[in-house]
Amino acid sequence: MVSSILPLEVAGACVRKRGAHLVGPVDLTLTGKGISILMGPNGSGKTTLLRLLHGLERPATGSLRWSAPATEARQRQAYVFQTPIMMRRSVLDSIAYPMTLHGERRARAREMARDWAERVGIGHAIDRHATVLSGGEKQKLALARALIRQPDVLFLDEPCANLDGRATREIEAILTRARDEGVRIVMATHDMGQARRLADEVLFLLKGRLHSSGPADTFFSHPRTPEAKAFLNGDILE
Numbered sequence: 001m002v003s004s005i006l007p008l009e010v011a012g013a014c015v016r017k018r019g020a021h022l023v024g025p026v027d028l029t030l031t032g033k034g035i036s037i038l039m040g041p042n043g044s045g046k047t048t049l050l051r052l053l054h055g056l057e058r059p060a061t062g063s064l065r066w067s068a069p070a071t072e073a074r075q076r077q078a079y080v081f082q083t084p085i086m087m088r089r090s091v092l093d094s095i096a097y098p099m100t101l102h103g104e105r106r107a108r109a110r111e112m113a114r115d116w117a118e119r120v121g122i123g124h125a126i127d128r129h130a131t132v133l134s135g136g137e138k139q140k141l142a143l144a145r146a147l148i149r150q151p152d153v154l155f156l157d158e159p160c161a162n163l164d165g166r167a168t169r170e171i172e173a174i175l176t177r178a179r180d181e182g183v184r185i186v187m188a189t190h191d192m193g194q195a196r197r198l199a200d201e202v203l204f205l206l207k208g209r210l211h212s213s214g215p216a217d218t219f220f221s222h223p224r225t226p227e228a229k230a231f232l233n234g235d236i237l238e
């Protein structure tokens with residue numbers, strides 16, 4: 001087993017669907033630590049790029065290479081959707097599920113799930129049915145389920161869309177703690193304030209292309225291109 005599935009090398013990768021060119025060609029190296037935030041106007045390809053990186057989309061051309069065999073790379077990454085899908089079981093069993101799925105004993109998996117429920121702030125709800133949780137609680141459950149197997153890389157697509165300020169703050173705290181514990185995070189967000197709070201690196205997408213990538217401080221304080229400046233100004237980019 002390798003010590004990390006990173007770096008990921010993406011070379012000339014394009015996504016096409018029914019003849020339409022959605023994203024690419026993208027060249028990107030994902031390495032090191034921290035939180036990369038994917039930013040860009042609506043339809044610029046953030047979701048498609050995340051799905052490509054996680055293997056939910058196949059590149060029509062180009063390649064993605066993890067520093068581990070494919071099966072290991074797949075098992076050591078996780079993905080959190082904007083609207084998490086809840087299973088018809090208790091909160092505790094939902095969090096434990098990825099562990100039992102990969103062969104952990106049920107009692108041990110449930111013990112770990114109890115810890116994770118506490119860590120993400122839904123310890124009070126472990127016996128409830130997952131489907132009756134509030135939006136913020138569901139997203140916390142999704143995070144616990146994603147983090148319980150200690151992934152090297154966590155992808156998230158707008159995890160705080162539709163959540164109130166308090167739930168957003170709590171989820172950001174879970175993410176910064178995961179980052180500090182060594183999980184490499186790549187996340188799409190529309191929320192400029194959230195990007196400023198969380199980003200170590202910004203990946204700025206425009207029309208399906210990676211327009212720029214680099215340290216967040218530089219992107220926000222000295223955007224290098226007219227397009228990045230216009231985006232930060234709130235201008236409409238087409």
Ligand SMILES: Nc1ncnc2c1ncn2[C@@H]1O[C@H](COP(=O)(O)OP(=O)(O)OP(=O)(O)O)[C@@H](O)[C@H]1O
Binds near residue numbers: 042043046047049
């Ligand atoms: N299944 C699909 N079939 C055809 N076109 C698609 C499909 N999914 C997305 N697209 C198109 O691909 C482009 C990129 O979409 P994507 O959802 O990745 O962008 P986004 O930056 O995440 O958008 P938003 O910010 O609105 O969520 C858009 O033009 C979109 O209309």
